[in-house]
Amino acid sequence: MTTFVPQPRLLRSPRHRDWPRYPEPALPAREDTPPAAADVVIVGAGPAGLAVAAALWHLGVHDVVLVDRTGPPAARLLDRIDGLDQRVLRSPYEHHPGVEGYRDCELRDFARMHWSLLTAVERREVRMSQAGHRSVVPVDVFEAYCRHTAAIHRVTERLWAADVHTVEPDGDRVLVLGGGFRITARQVVLCLGEERRDAPSGWLAGPRPAEIGYWDEPVPPGVDREVVVGAGLTAAHLINNALDRGTRVAWVLRGDAERYQCSDVNASFFRAEGRARFDSLRQPVSWDARLALMARERRASVMFEFQPLLREAEADGRLTVHRGTDLRAVTGGGVELTDGASVAGDHVVLALGTVPAIGLGLLSDELVGARDGWPDLDERTLAYRRAPGVFAAGAASCMVLGPAARNLDGHRLATARIAATIAAHVREGAAVHV
Numbered sequence: 001m002t003t004f005v006p007q008p009r010l011l012r013s014p015r016h017r018d019w020p021r022y023p024e025p026a027l028p029a030r031e032d033t034p035p036a037a038a039d040v041v042i043v044g045a046g047p048a049g050l051a052v053a054a055a056l057w058h059l060g061v062h063d064v065v066l067v068d069r070t071g072p073p074a075a076r077l078l079d080r081i082d083g084l085d086q087r088v089l090r091s092p093y094e095h096h097p098g099v100e101g102y103r104d105c106e107l108r109d110f111a112r113m114h115w116s117l118l119t120a121v122e123r124r125e126v127r128m129s130q131a132g133h134r135s136v137v138p139v140d141v142f143e144a145y146c147r148h149t150a151a152i153h154r155v156t157e158r159l160w161a162a163d164v165h166t167v168e169p170d171g172d173r174v175l176v177l178g179g180g181f182r183i184t185a186r187q188v189v190l191c192l193g194e195e196r197r198d199a200p201s202g203w204l205a206g207p208r209p210a211e212i213g214y215w216d217e218p219v220p221p222g223v224d225r226e227v228v229v230g231a232g233l234t235a236a237h238l239i240n241n242a243l244d245r246g247t248r249v250a251w252v253l254r255g256d257a258e259r260y261q262c263s264d265v266n267a268s269f270f271r272a273e274g275r276a277r278f279d280s281l282r283q284p285v286s287w288d289a290r291l292a293l294m295a296r297e298r299r300a301s302v303m304f305e306f307q308p309l310l311r312e313a314e315a316d317g318r319l320t321v322h323r324g325t326d327l328r329a330v331t332g333g334g335v336e337l338t339d340g341a342s343v344a345g346d347h348v349v350l351a352l353g354t355v356p357a358i359g360l361g362l363l364s365d366e367l368v369g370a371r372d373g374w375p376d377l378d379e380r381t382l383a384y385r386r387a388p389g390v391f392a393a394g395a396a397s398c399m400v401l402g403p404a405a406r407n408l409d410g411h412r413l414a415t416a417r418i419a420a421t422i423a424a425h426v427r428e429g430a431a432v433h434v
Helices: 008-012 047-058 075-083 107-113 120-130 139-152 233-244 272-278 287-297 304-315 394-401 408-428
Strands: 037-043 064-068 159-161 164-170 173-178 181-190 194-196 212-214 225-229 248-253 319-323 327-331 334-337 342-344 347-350 354-356 387-392
Touching: 037 047, 037 173, 037 408, 047 064, 047 139, 047 408, 064 181, 075 139, 107 120, 107 139, 164 181, 164 387, 173 387, 181 408, 225 233, 225 334, 225 342, 233 248, 233 304, 248 334, 248 342, 272 287, 272 394, 287 394, 304 319, 327 347, 354 394, 387 394, 387 408, 394 408
Parallel strands: 037 064, 037 181, 064 159, 181 387, 212 347, 225 248, 225 347, 248 319
Antiparallel strands: 164 173, 173 181, 194 354, 327 334, 334 342
């Protein structure tokens, strides 16, 4: 078995270069709020929302409105990435928020078109991808590609920055309600992404002190001793950033050892044979079997390029690692471990991962039909069984598509099912009935 081991130099890929932009027509004057009616409303303009909008454009469905709390395509994802000073994605060039089966410019093509802007290391990664080897995509290339995809599929002019409060099926239509607006749609696609995982209730006694933060919050200035709790890639970035600032770090790692691996989902799940293990349309797959696969295949991943950096910091005393013990409490002065030890620090950062947003809070609990944290979706269309005019793309579709649904490649798989279903019913002039 060949192991993919990216080198630490990839962590320093340049950010915020001046990429040429695809010429966009001048946007017509429009209201500050979305229109009152549309064939399709997409809630969320991250990579999944961008893929759905682009696919519908190819299928001739142009009466589409996107509503996103942040605004520009993929802005929330990129804000989180930049908050960690992450310079490369963990998805290869083959995985991109484009559309399967159409002659769009794909992510690798886009990188080659802008060859002169790439560093020598980045060019080597493109060549690796062309040769069929595992490759790493710079965040800069990914962001510019998202802007390009949004421009050529006319996404930007159909996107409003606003909060959606409620999605409510109403006969053969779906109402989308938000701050100061109401849209009546034939179909709605929820592309909600993932939210950070909060600390267990037993860890904190009362309100969270200012000395305790989460991975997606800025670290206050003047921290001399930082405690990082978490085993994955986010924790590795936080530790590396703190070490770069000259901060001494204590890393609380509940596992017995770090997982240095190239993917937190086995690569087989990105291929047809892996996805078939979740495909109940072909063969019976029990719910318990899917849960077991999800639990086993979705693992924290520090990534190999951090290995020499973190081991060197541990060897010279800048990093102290507490392995194989759980937390009992988190306080403003550090953390208490279940073995009775205390780890002191000026600031504690909790990097506990993320959980898929499955529609709870927008749809009623009854319509989501959640089971073990997953929504009740139709296997063929990814529509909510109890709300057949509403679809789920992205991480929420894991129990149908498998763990790859949380990855960019999985967004394309979900999009293919959803867009084809919506386009057929838009052409028929009818609402979707599953």
